[in-house]
Amino acid sequence: MTASPAAAAAAALTTRAQEVSPRIVDDILTLVRQETSSYDLPRLATGLDLLRELTVQRLGRPDHEHRYPGGECGDTLTLTYAGTGTGTGTGAGHVLLVGHYDTVWPTGTLAGWEQLRPSDDGRDRLSGPGIFDMKTGLAQGIWALKLARESGAPLPTVTFLFNGDEEIGSLSSRPVIEETAQKADVTLVLEPTAHGAVKTARKGTGIFQVTATGVEAHAGLAPQDGASAITALSEFVVAAAKVAAPDRGTTINTGLFRGGSAINVIAGQATAGVDIRVSSEAEQTRVDEELDAIKVSDPRVRIDIDHAWNRPPMTLNAASAPLLALAREVAREQGRDSLPDTAVGGASDANFVAALGLPVLCGMGAVGDGAHAQGEFIYPDTVPAQTALVAGVLGRLARPLRG
Incomplete structure (x- = not known):
């Protein structure tokens, strides 16, 4: 043929x-x-x-x-x-x-x-x-x-x-x-x-930067005067991981974490880089709302989130x-x-x-x-x-x- x-x-x-x-x-x-x-x-x-x-x-x-x-x-x-x-x-x-x-x-x-x-x-x-x-x-x-x-x-x-x-x-x-x-x-x-x-x-991707701003103090002489940005940001990162919903295609990974100025100083600032993957716009909205709702134990520490959605699903x-x-x-x-x-x-x-x-x-x-x-x-x-x-x-x- x-x-x-x-x-x-x-x-x-x-x-x-x-x-x-x-x-x-x-x-x-x-x-x-x-x-x-x-x-x-x-x-x-x-x-x-x-x-x-x-x-x-x-x-x-x-x-x-x-x-x-x-x-x-x-x-x-x-x-x-x-x-x-x-x-x-x-x-x-x-x-x-x-x-x-x-x-x-x-x-x-x-x-x-x-x-x-x-x-x-x-x-x-x-x-x-x-x-x-x-x-x-x-x-x-x-x-x-x-x-x-x-x-x-x-x-x-x-x-x-x-x-x-x-x-x-x-x-x-x-x-x-x-x-x-x-x-x-x-x-x-x-x-x-x-x-x-x-x-x-x-999946759509988010590249979020999270900044914790605390109060510096001497770790030995006056620890009670400090509010640790590192401790607060650690609490945030753990809570953020729980926002993930793999069954809905949503994953959250903190891949970068930096903070503090010296080992004997209560950290005044810390930052985290968070990678977020979602399969739908609805999940984008849910993640935004739930991350914004996270509270840390020390009210003296301020948490700022840069919601940088990089690519849509x-x-x-x-x-x-x-x-x-x-x-x-x-x-x-x-x-x-x-x-x-x-x-x-x-x-x-x-x-x-x-x-x-x-x-x-x-x-x-x-x-x-x-x-x-x-x-x-x-x-x-x-x-x-x-x-x-x-x-x-x-x-x-x-x-x-x-x-």
């Missing part, structure tokens, strides 16, 4: 992805070897220059580019490549590919990190700081457009958005992401997969459902049995796009595990299929997706 044109094109694309897989892996490792801690501005700048250079090497000079200064965060870069076949005017598709180049790893982590790790199942693993989250996705996205171009299919206009502050909340890049997504028809976020599944639901909205269906159709054409989707506890820049009611899929990048953990890794044998999947989706979006 003769294969259909769609099946033949899908087979050719996957074959080509296999052929160039070693080059894609080389590009992944090139990005990983340039450390880009979220807090190291000079290395972030160098890393973004490297990422831009790599993109231009593979795709040529963009039709439009803009670099947005990040201030105390890494810069954000957009590179736009005009579509083919349908032009760039009315009726042409426009796809936004989003990926962050910053990592959680402090500068110097790379030294001594073993990159090639055999796994228990005999498959090779490639490891490195940021390789899973998410430098593999960056390289795969660039090569996806390259392979889609080589296929000769009509293509949408594609804008890459690379930001250097995702791991610390996308504090400077959020408005750029939202503005750029509103100009595109579809957004694909190149974050890692969840064991091969795309991510269609993510993400769900599979009506606009994204047709995009998921399209991705699954492409996966079937490329020989996959299925393309599962899942909900995860982590947040990403996809949360911002989904909250605008726009079509977005997240988790279009690496297959591996260990995000934010020593030994994070990818399976290099999955690189061709993941790259071909994104390339195939681009080839189906030369015109705007209709839901």
Whole structure:
């Protein structure tokens, strides 16, 4: 039986992805070897220059580019490549590919990190700081457009958005992401997969700062005159943990705690950084109200809470459902049995796009595990299929997706 044109094109694309897989892996490792801690501005700048250079090497000079200064965060870069076949005017598709180049790893982590790790199942693993989250996705996205171009299919206009502050909340890049997504028809976020599944639901996140202000006094001569900010904040942290409701998808973690000025001084001030994850806006409201209601035993200590909700919860909205269906159709054409989707506890820049009611899929990048953990890794044998999947989706979006 003769294969259909769609099946033949899908087979050719996957074959080509296999052929160039070693080059894609080389590009992944090139990005990983340039450390880009979220807090190291000079290395972030160098890393973004490297990422831009790599993109231009593979795709040529963009039709439009803009670099947005990040201030105390890494810069954000957009590179736009005009579509083919349908032009760039009315009726042409426009796809936004989003990926962050910053990592959680402090500068110097790379030294001594073993990159090639055999796994228990005999498959090779490639490891490195940021390789899973998410430098593999960056390289795969660039090569996806390259392979889609080589296929000769009509293509949408594609804008890459690379930001250097995702791991610390996308504090400077959020408005750029939202503005750029509103100009595109579809957004694909190149974050890692969840064991091969795309991510269609993510929790919302809060990054709260809690400050306790007490009364300093000499710990030996006049302890009764003091009101310990550390003791009061400790009471608050314990009470805050009880506000969590894992059965409703709400978790609360105090990850940072600082306070006091000297060991023999009743602490006059203490601060805590609290990470909050919720699955719904209703839970956001409940958490806000219950944290505000917490009382500490010493009334002389004042508790101030900075309610900083960083990312809204993400769900599979009506606009994204047709995009998921399209991705699954492409996966079937490329020989996959299925393309599962899942909900995860982590947040990403996809949360911002989904909250605008726009079509977005997240988790279009690496297959591996260990995000934010020593030994994070990818399976290099999955690189061709993941790259071909994104390339195939681009080839189906030369015109705007209709839901």
